[in-house]
Structure formats: C-alpha cells, structure tokens
Amino acid sequence: MxxxxxxxxxxxxxxxxxxxxxxxxxxxxxxxxxxxxxxxxxxxxxxxxxxxxxxxxxxxxxxxxxxxxxxxxxxRTQYVQELKPAKSGTIPVIKSGEIYFDLSKNPPTEVTVTAAELKAARDNADWKxxxxxxxxxxxxxxxxxxxxxxxxxxxxxxxxxxxxx
Ligand code: HEC
The missing domain is CATH 1.10.760.10 (Cytochrome c-like domain)
Structure with a gap:
C-alpha cells in the first residue's frame, strides 16, 4: 500500500x-x-x-x-467547408460546437448560416x-x-x- x-x-x-x-x-x-x-x-x-x-x-x-x-x-482539409452565400463568391467556414466561424476573417468571426447556404456548401477546396x-x-x-x-x-x-x- x-x-x-x-x-x-x-x-x-x-x-x-x-x-x-x-x-x-x-x-x-x-x-x-x-x-x-x-x-x-x-x-x-x-x-x-x-x-x-x-x-x-x-x-x-x-x-x-x-x-x-x-x-x-x-x-486537403477535413473540417473546413465552403459556403455559397446568396450574394456571390464562397467563404471558408468551420463548425465548432454549434457555431460556424468565417475563416476569411482574422480573427475568424461567428457567422449565421442559412439552410440554403448550407445546402450549397461543399468540401473546401481553397482554405489552407x-x-x-x-x-x-x-x-x-x-x-x-x-x-x-x-x-x-x-x-x-x-x-x-x-x-x-
Ligand atoms: C486561421 C485559423 C488557424 C490558424 C492561425 C492555425 N490553425 Fe490549425 N487548423 C485550423 C483549421 C480550420 C483546421 C482544420 C482543417 C481541416 O479542415 O482539416 C486546423 C487544423 C490543424 C491541425 C490538424 C488537426 C486535426 O485534427 O486534423 C493541426 C495539427 C493544426 N491545425 C495546428 C496548428 C498550429 C500548430 C498552428 C500555429 C502554427 C495553427 N494550426 C494555426 C485553423 C487554424
């Protein structure tokens, strides 16, 4: 002991x-x-x-x-996604818990993601x-x-x- x-x-x-x-x-x-x-x-x-x-x-x-x-x-990334906002272009985002962060901002900022944008999301091809x-x-x-x-x-x-x- x-x-x-x-x-x-x-x-x-x-x-x-x-x-x-x-x-x-x-x-x-x-x-x-x-x-x-x-x-x-x-x-x-x-x-x-x-x-x-x-x-x-x-x-x-x-x-x-x-x-x-x-x-x-x-x-090649595993977690980053690209969202297509209605306006134009794409933004790289990552989901952390229930929050999405916009990785094009420094520091990354919280973004609100709509169902339509989520539908248009695809695997990230550009973020590194x-x-x-x-x-x-x-x-x-x-x-x-x-x-x-x-x-x-x-x-x-x-x-x-x-x-x-
Ligand atoms: C601008 C934001 C940002 C900065 C700055 C950053 N990282 Fe990352 N890092 C990420 C993101 C987003 C991912 C997820 C990438 C993916 O989708 O696979 C990641 C992934 C990683 C991974 C792989 C984790 C895994 O589970 O696959 C390692 C290791 C890592 N980062 C280390 C670092 C180190 C060390 C530094 C500083 C030298 C750093 N990162 C700076 C955003 C960042």
Whole structure:
C-alpha cells in the first residue's frame, strides 16, 4: 500500500511538472503572432490559451509527429467547408460546437448560416493554414509538437526535428 501511494505521488508529480525547455519554446511559439497577425491561438485552444475555432489538437497529440505536421501543411482539409452565400463568391467556414466561424476573417468571426447556404456548401477546396503556419522551420515545428504532446499527455521526451522528415 505504501509502495502504491508512492507510485501515485510520483506520477502526479510527473504530470504536474513544469514543461521541459522544448515544450516551453513551443508554447511561446503557439501564442506568437506572425507579421500577418496570426498565431496558432487565433484558431486553436490548448491549456489556458487560444480560441477553439479549429479542431482540438489534443485529439492528435499522441499521433506520430509527422502526422501532426501533415495536419498543419496539408492542403486537403477535413473540417473546413465552403459556403455559397446568396450574394456571390464562397467563404471558408468551420463548425465548432454549434457555431460556424468565417475563416476569411482574422480573427475568424461567428457567422449565421442559412439552410440554403448550407445546402450549397461543399468540401473546401481553397482554405489552407495561413502561409506562415505552413512555412515554419523543422525546429519550430518540433518545438510546437513537443508542446502539443506535453499538453496532451505530459510528454517530456520532446520531438527530434530529424523525425519530421
Ligand atoms: C486561421 C485559423 C488557424 C490558424 C492561425 C492555425 N490553425 Fe490549425 N487548423 C485550423 C483549421 C480550420 C483546421 C482544420 C482543417 C481541416 O479542415 O482539416 C486546423 C487544423 C490543424 C491541425 C490538424 C488537426 C486535426 O485534427 O486534423 C493541426 C495539427 C493544426 N491545425 C495546428 C496548428 C498550429 C500548430 C498552428 C500555429 C502554427 C495553427 N494550426 C494555426 C485553423 C487554424
């Protein structure tokens, strides 16, 4: 019994530990605005920062780091839709909970979607992550993913940039 509570205390201590350096850098990068005014936190929420417009990154946190990179640089998306408003053109939107967000705005804003527009919606063909999210160096991506892994399951091993190739 004493042995068990020792293990319990140890594992709680491990999870509550401060993030290691790499995850700390990743956390900072996660909230850092680019010249164009975008940060990951503009559209994602992790721990205590950000807005949950885009998907919850914790659902990907345990995947191989390369899969997470694919999620950032991918040009084919899973969740974004294109709506055709009656006026003209299309707007990229994403549904988060019961709310639709207009991704052409920075930061994305809530939009009211009519049944007709929804009918005209199709899979997104144009929306991608902002250019600067896709242009990160391998070291920056490794830092960000180390942070996502730390926030998801307390990982302290970090991510080797070489594993992202
Ligand atoms: C302008 C909003 C926006 C910004 C800024 C943004 N994202 Fe995203 N992100 C999204 C949307 C929308 C999706 C869903 C794309 C889709 O339909 O597959 C997404 C998807 C992802 C995915 C894949 C998640 C999954 O479950 O498939 C990852 C990983 C990700 N983003 C990481 C990041 C990181 C890291 C940053 C900062 C460098 C970032 N994003 C910046 C909007 C954004």
């Amino acid at each position: 004493r042995y068990l509570s020792y293990i319990l205390i140890l594992s709680i201590a491990a999870f509550a530990a401060d993030p290691p350096e790499q995850a700390k850098r990743g956390k900072e990068l996660f909230g850092l605005k680019s010249a164009a005014g975008y940060a990951c936190t503009t559209c994602h929420q992790l721990e205590d920062q950000g807005t949950a417009v885009g998907p919850d990154l914790k659902t990907m946190g345990r995947l191989h780091p390369r899969a997470v990179v694919m999620g950032i640089v991918a040009t 992550h902002p250019a600067e999210s896709r242009g990160l160096t391998r070291e920056q991506l490794a830092d960000l993913i180390a942070y996502i892994r730390f926030a998801t399951f307390g990982d302290t091993k970090g991510v080797d940039p070489k594993d992202l190739q």
